[in-house]
Amino acid sequence: MARHLITSAIPYINGIKHLGNLVGSQLPADLYARYLRQRDHEVMFICATDEHGTPAELAAKKAGQPVAVYCAEMHGIQSEIARNFGLSFDHFGRSSSERNHVLTQHFAGKLDENGWITEVEESQVYSIDDGRFLPDRYIEGTCPNCGYDKARGDQCENCTKQLDPTDLIEPRSAISGSTNLEVRTTKHLYLRQRALKDQISAWIDSKKDWPILTTSIARKWLNDGDGLQDRGITRDLDWGIPVKKGDQPWPGMEGKVFYVWFDAPIEYIAGTAEGTDAKGLPDSEWRRWWRLDEGAEDVTYTQFMGKDNVPFHTLGFPATIMGSGEPWKLVDYIKSFNYLTYDGGQFSTSQGRGVFMDQALSILPADYWRWWLLSHAPESGDSEFTWDNFQQSVNKDLADVLGNFVSRITKFCRSKFGEVVPEGGEYGPDEKTLIEALTTRIRAYEGFMDGMEVRKSAAELRAIWVLGNEYLQSAAPWSTFKTDPEKAAMQVRLGLNLIRLYAVLSAPFIPFAADAMLAAMGTEDRDWPGDVAEALAALPAGHAFATPDVLFAKISDESRDEWQERFKGIRA
Numbered sequence: 001m002a003r004h005l006i007t008s009a010i011p012y013i014n015g016i017k018h019l020g021n022l023v024g025s026q027l028p029a030d031l032y033a034r035y036l037r038q039r040d041h042e043v044m045f046i047c048a049t050d051e052h053g054t055p056a057e058l059a060a061k062k063a064g065q066p067v068a069v070y071c072a073e074m075h076g077i078q079s080e081i082a083r084n085f086g087l088s089f090d091h092f093g094r095s096s097s098e099r100n101h102v103l104t105q106h107f108a109g110k111l112d113e114n115g116w117i118t119e120v121e122e123s124q125v126y127s128i129d130d131g132r133f134l135p136d137r138y139i140e141g142t143c144p145n146c147g148y149d150k151a152r153g154d155q156c157e158n159c160t161k162q163l164d165p166t167d168l169i170e171p172r173s174a175i176s177g178s179t180n181l182e183v184r185t186t187k188h189l190y191l192r193q194r195a196l197k198d199q200i201s202a203w204i205d206s207k208k209d210w211p212i213l214t215t216s217i218a219r220k221w222l223n224d225g226d227g228l229q230d231r232g233i234t235r236d237l238d239w240g241i242p243v244k245k246g247d248q249p250w251p252g253m254e255g256k257v258f259y260v261w262f263d264a265p266i267e268y269i270a271g272t273a274e275g276t277d278a279k280g281l282p283d284s285e286w287r288r289w290w291r292l293d294e295g296a297e298d299v300t301y302t303q304f305m306g307k308d309n310v311p312f313h314t315l316g317f318p319a320t321i322m323g324s325g326e327p328w329k330l331v332d333y334i335k336s337f338n339y340l341t342y343d344g345g346q347f348s349t350s351q352g353r354g355v356f357m358d359q360a361l362s363i364l365p366a367d368y369w370r371w372w373l374l375s376h377a378p379e380s381g382d383s384e385f386t387w388d389n390f391q392q393s394v395n396k397d398l399a400d401v402l403g404n405f406v407s408r409i410t411k412f413c414r415s416k417f418g419e420v421v422p423e424g425g426e427y428g429p430d431e432k433t434l435i436e437a438l439t440t441r442i443r444a445y446e447g448f449m450d451g452m453e454v455r456k457s458a459a460e461l462r463a464i465w466v467l468g469n470e471y472l473q474s475a476a477p478w479s480t481f482k483t484d485p486e487k488a489a490m491q492v493r494l495g496l497n498l499i500r501l502y503a504v505l506s507a508p509f510i511p512f513a514a515d516a517m518l519a520a521m522g523t524e525d526r527d528w529p530g531d532v533a534e535a536l537a538a539l540p541a542g543h544a545f546a547t548p549d550v551l552f553a554k555i556s557d558e559s560r561d562e563w564q565e566r567f568k569g570i571r572a
Contacts (some may be wrong), residue, residue, distance in 0.1 A: 003042045004299055004328070005289050006033050007268045009305035009313075010095065013074045013446040014059035018384065020340040020347035022064065023373040024306030029334065030087045031374060032302065035449045037088075038528050044289050046271045047082075048093035048134050049075045052240040053260030056135040057438035058149035061212050067239045071096060081357045084160050085366045086511045091275025095263060099277070100270035101241050104263040107320050108189075108233070109246035115193045116323040118230070124186050125153070127336040129178035133186055133236035134165075138175060139166030157348070188250060189243065190230040191262070196319045197228045203322075203330070204314060211379075213307055214336045218314035230540065231316060233262040262572070265317035269328070300521060302333045302452070310336050323526070335452050338378035342385050343564075344421040355567050363563060367510035368552070374456035374509055387564040396508075398552035401465045406517060408472060410547040416481055418491065419509045421497075423541030425490025434471045434494075438464065438501075439532045445505065464505060468498045496521065496545060497536040501529060513551055520548035 008029035011017050026047060033045040060070035071094070086290035094100075111117050125134045139153035144167055148158035152174075164173060172179045193200075204210075204218050222228050236242055240257025245248045267291050276286040284564040288295035303313055313334060321328045324466050328335070340347060347354035360369050372393050376383045413422065428433075441464045448457040472495060481488035504526055505518035517523065520543050529535035 001040055001042060002300060005299050005301040006045045006350060007303050009261045009309045010264060010267060011078060013049045013051045013071050014055040016356045016358050018347045018356045019360060019373060020354065022357060023340050023377055024337045026087055028371065028377060029304035031508045032239050034088055038507060044272060045088060045090045046087050048095055048267045048271045049078055050264045051094055051096040052263060056134050057239050059401055069378055078294045084361050086316060087356065091271055093267060093271030093274040095267040096401050097274055099273045100263060100267045103270050104241045104258055104266050105244040106246055107266060107324055110324040110326060111191065112245055114323055114325050118190050118192055119187055121185055121187050121191050121315055123183050123348055125181050126184040127173040127178055128172055128180045128182065130175050134173060135235055135264055138173065139168065140167045140174045141171035144169055148204050173555045174258050186236055188232045189234045191233050191319060192230050193228050193315065193319050196323060197222065199322055200315060200318055203318065210334060211336055214310055214334045217307060217310040221311045221315055228315065233259050235259050237535055261312055261316060265312065270441060282430055290329050292329060296329045299329060301329055301331045302335060303331050307336050307338055333451045339384045340378050340385055365512060367513045370508055371398055374454055377454040379455055387560050389558045395554045397462055401462060401469060403551035405465065405468050405472060406499055406548060406551050408491060412478055413492045415549050417492065419547060421493050421539050421541050421543040421547055422489035426487035430475060431494060435466060435532050440527055441467065442532060461505060461509060465502060491543065497539050500538055501535050501555060504528060516548060521545045
């Protein structure tokens, strides 16, 4: 048994996430966590809501709520949706927690103590009417590159051009709409990443097994143009973690908070501590996952994220850990993903474009979405969600292959033998061939799952389902029964055991359907198949089962067309 720490990029608090967010981090992380638990490893799977920064304040203002109230409410909503999608977090925390306050201030103090923090005076836009400095994202205007009239002061979402607030045409406050702006000086703390560049670069170079997507993005930020830059870690905002050196004041930084991208990754550690607190366990229980001097030497730490989060996890967060000079656990493997697009355009939370998690669950159960998203995960390039493809994949994979197999074998058994596993008959050449093929496929499936190759794992799992269908079609127990009832009983017994086996193998992908299959088979035996022949004897003759309802209903053309019209891409 190995120990695995798994984190997925923490979703931002400003609203319900879309399917692109889900498949880019939380869902594949859940797939891996579920698989490792089934293989009897010790797993700590952590996520949280990212609650500080500009968008949280703007979203709260739009909702007419104090930001703390808004964040608490949205955390509850995101937690519930995550549960309904079957995301099996060991803890789903909050970056605004007291644990994260203390840890963030601790890391900042250690970085300063070790000489990695510098104070910088800089010019920043100040809104006279709002009475506050405006971070770049708080400033809106017309993009000088494409003419988009809602470009932000850091980037135009329409054409993706990087911007400075002074580049914008007719800039205005995103808070009040005021154009009464001026440039003033303010002081901020910067993390001296440039001074840590060689150390970070050597660490990244040592990761020979990382996906090319991860390392190419990291090296681009390290080496392109002027190379790795020092990074501001404070902001002039009201909502956030107050700037302190550990538990001591930071002279000159009164009224400032830490920048969200400094405190958010630290929440991985804090979230683990929050989970320990919730169970009433001592600090040693979370520290054994994160401190190399307290038991974390044997932990394998894997992070899951979309490619836009890679720079912060390959550069910023490691710089924080390294610069602290303390024996904290660094990530061992970063699984990054490209983007999921929606019907020819981009998913966008800020623009309300695409299918969002709550909407998806209002249409179909979670497993339909889990299967499609994982089997089309954007690993080697961007993937596109279309309603036609979704319908075809659900109907062919889930309904025709898996669901049809379960339905045919259980209904036939009920009609000829009753709702018990029939006895009689011995395996012949066809059954031995099937067991050999299953063994080969299952070992390949394990290899892909161990390697976090999501699409290949899905394809291998589907191939395992197909083997059962091909056997059933070839064996044709409904025909065999007429001349050799005992042989038909053996074929049916094997088929019923295949349902249990499929439930176990499929549980990481479609956990709700897997539970339904096991319940129908009247078993809680979730043992992973070592010896396949043994696994196919788990349900003995005489074992009672129930014929389940339709496992997966097909998506009709009418439903597909209705949903395509309903979700043209803009969420009200």
